[in-house]
Amino acid sequence: MYYDWKEKTNTEELRVVCNLIRNGEIVIFPTETVYGIGANALDASAVGKIFVAKGRPSDNPLIVHLADKRKIKDIAEDVTEVEQKLIDNFMPGPFTLILKRKPIIPDIVTGGLNTVGIRIPENIIARGIITYSGVPIAAPSANISGKPSGTNIEDIRKELEGKVSAIVDGGQTSIGLESTVVKVVDEIPVILRPGKVTPEDIDKVIGNVKIDKNIFRKINMNETIESPGMKYRHYAPETSCKLVYCEDELDQIFYLKKYIKEYKGDVVVIGFDEHKDKLFLEDKRFISIGKKDDLDGFARNIFSNLREADKMKPYKILIEGVKKEGLGYAIMNRLIRTCEHDMFIL
Numbered sequence: 001m002y003y004d005w006k007e008k009t010n011t012e013e014l015r016v017v018c019n020l021i022r023n024g025e026i027v028i029f030p031t032e033t034v035y036g037i038g039a040n041a042l043d044a045s046a047v048g049k050i051f052v053a054k055g056r057p058s059d060n061p062l063i064v065h066l067a068d069k070r071k072i073k074d075i076a077e078d079v080t081e082v083e084q085k086l087i088d089n090f091m092p093g094p095f096t097l098i099l100k101r102k103p104i105i106p107d108i109v110t111g112g113l114n115t116v117g118i119r120i121p122e123n124i125i126a127r128g129i130i131t132y133s134g135v136p137i138a139a140p141s142a143n144i145s146g147k148p149s150g151t152n153i154e155d156i157r158k159e160l161e162g163k164v165s166a167i168v169d170g171g172q173t174s175i176g177l178e179s180t181v182v183k184v185v186d187e188i189p190v191i192l193r194p195g196k197v198t199p200e201d202i203d204k205v206i207g208n209v210k211i212d213k214n215i216f217r218k219i220n221m222n223e224t225i226e227s228p229g230m231k232y233r234h235y236a237p238e239t240s241c242k243l244v245y246c247e248d249e250l251d252q253i254f255y256l257k258k259y260i261k262e263y264k265g266d267v268v269v270i271g272f273d274e275h276k277d278k279l280f281l282e283d284k285r286f287i288s289i290g291k292k293d294d295l296d297g298f299a300r301n302i303f304s305n306l307r308e309a310d311k312m313k314p315y316k317i318l319i320e321g322v323k324k325e326g327l328g329y330a331i332m333n334r335l336i337r338t339c340e341h342d343m344f345i346l
């Protein structure tokens with residue numbers, strides 16, 4: 001079933017959706033980061049349906065969503081002082097904390113790890129569904145595994161309609177990138193996946209932060225790493241993509257032009273408004289990611305822009321990169337995975 005709650009949550013339908021969750025079905029719903037496919041996190045067979053719908057590898061753990069900080073102690077234990085400070089400062093919000101799990105969480109949720117990722121979304125629809133379902137909800141991003149995350153219902157319906165019991169439409173998600181994932185190791189917060197909550201934000205609160213070395217590295221399938229999800233191909237359309245980033249703006253335009261020529265113009269460029277006229281492309285070969293200084297806009301639209309470029313089936317999608325600072329960390333992390341390391345960085 002499709003439910004349109006763009007204007008307002010329908011309480012009658014909310015009851016139906018929450019009953020589906022309680023009865024072991026899976027449901028697509030919006031959060032402020034991206035859309036999720038949710039199931040009762042305490043029901044292993046319900047969670048199994050998520051892995052089937054997405055084609056997700058079983059060692060890639062799911063984040064468990066709660067509506068209330070007081071519920072954290074039901075599923076996690078031994079919360080340290082640093083962890084509590086992170087909870088107090090960043091929850092609810094686009095922030096996932098990896099904590100020691102309680103046995104009540106089934107193995108299928110955590111990929112067998114002794115930890116569990118916990119997030120409290122801010123989005124009002126997500127909070128309503130979690131609250132009235134009365135159970136923690138395991139929910140990965142709403143997309144086929146390896147594809148860009150779903151940030152609007154049109155994209156999601158094409159990919160997942162018929163594979164879930166309900167789809168709740170809350171409009172385009174406001175952030176557009178998945179949550180920042182953090183694990184505290186030896187009292188230092190380590191960012192396993194960058195997101196809207198930046199290293200700078202965390203450093204301000206804790207006075208210390210590290211960024212996991214795997215964030216910008218290609219990971220081999222047989223490696224064991226802290227965040228298993230990082231080793232899989234991610235965020236990738238069918239068309240091959242190339243990331244172009246130069247610290248100097250003139251260089252960036254020079255190399256974009258060079259690659260456009262090299263690929264005989266059979267490209268779609270996902271680029272900044274300011275660069276459009278300099279690239280001499282037909283309108284249909286240029287998708288705007290907005291103005292250079294609007295990283296929030298870049299993040300919000302990146303996955304839908306990738307899908308749009310993919311529909312045109314060019315030989316190559318060229319994507320402009322950004323500086324690795326603030327939200328730029330998260331954007332570059334996703335783009336590097338998208339481009340499978342076909343990058344030109346100067």
Ligand code: AMP
Nearest residue numbers: 061115116117140141226227228229230
């Ligand atoms: P997604 O649900 O698609 O947003 O992906 C969830 C991400 O969180 C993946 O990259 C996982 O590797 C990471 N994650 C979830 N639970 C854990 C955990 N217990 N330990 C480390 N990483 C986790």
Ligand code: MG
Nearest residue numbers: 140141142149
């Ligand atoms: Mg995902």
